Amino acid sequence: MWAFLRAGGFCAAAALVLAASPAAAALIGDPASQAEGVVPIEAHDGAYAVPVVINGVLTANFIIDSGSADVSIPAGVAAALIKSGTLSQSDLIGSKTYVMADGSRVPSETYRLSSLKIGDLVMHDVTVRVAAEKSHFLLGQSFLNRLKSWSMDNNKRMLIINQR
Numbered sequence: 567m568w569a570f571l572r573a574g575g576f577c578a579a580a581a582l583v584l585a586a587s588p589a590a591a592a593l594i595g596d597p598a599s600q601a602e603g604v605v606p607i608e609a610h611d612g613a614y615a616v617p618v619v620i621n622g623v624l625t626a627n628f629i630i631d632s633g634s635a636d637v638s639i640p641a642g643v644a645a646a647l648i649k650s651g652t653l654s655q656s657d658l659i660g661s662k663t664y665v666m667a668d669g670s671r672v673p674s675e676t677y678r679l680s681s682l683k684i685g686d687l688v689m690h691d692v693t694v695r696v697a698a699e700k701s702h703f704l705l706g707q708s709f710l711n712r713l714k715s716w717s718m719d720n721n722k723r724m725l726i727i728n729q730r
Contacts (some may be wrong), residue, residue, distance in 0.1 A: 603727035605685035607718060611702075614718060616725050618705065619683040621652035626703045630718065630725065634706030635664065636676065636695045643703075644677065644696045653677060664695065672697075682709060687727055 607614040608627065615627040620639070624647065628637070647653035659676040666672060678694045684705075693708040710716060714728040 575730050592718055602729050603687045603725075605725045605727065607723050607725050609722045609723075614723075615703075616705065618703070619681075621647060621650075621680045622683070623647070623650055623652050628703040628705040630710075631704040632710060633667070634704045636662075636693050636706045636708040637679070637682065638697045638701060638704035638706060639693045640701045640703070641699045643695075644675075653681065659693065662695070684725070684727070687729065700704055712714075 572680075588600070605616050609615075609618050610627060610629055613629045613631070615629050617625055618628045619625050620643070624643065626643070631638075644653065657677045657679070659678055661673055662676050663671050663673045669707075675696045677694050677696065679694045680690065682689050682692050689709060689712060692712075695706075716728070718724070719726060719727045
């Protein structure tokens, strides 16, 4: 710790102490009270998931995955959306090769979803990857990076969203 302070880390250390104090929290304010959207999240396989409505017809719990380039849905769900008429070949963007966490490469079709709804927020024209049948629903960067900001409150179990 002392080496850290001597190396010029005092301001950062002081900021950490201040941020942990109730007085600092009062100065900063509750992020949820200033948010445009607050959505409950649930624990799911060691991650957090949020309910999402796809194209206004199907609701599923999506794992919040900032490491995923795109929103991801299982192939069977894409087939069900096509069957319902809410996804069509005209929504097909093309094919893209994704690099997985283990380094493997997986080619996948990508589509443009008409809408994703989380809480009261509806986002249109979201790129989605069609993954293998037994894959998880992932809420990736093709949704998350279009927000002004987002964060998770682990204690209150909520996703805090601010739109652009």
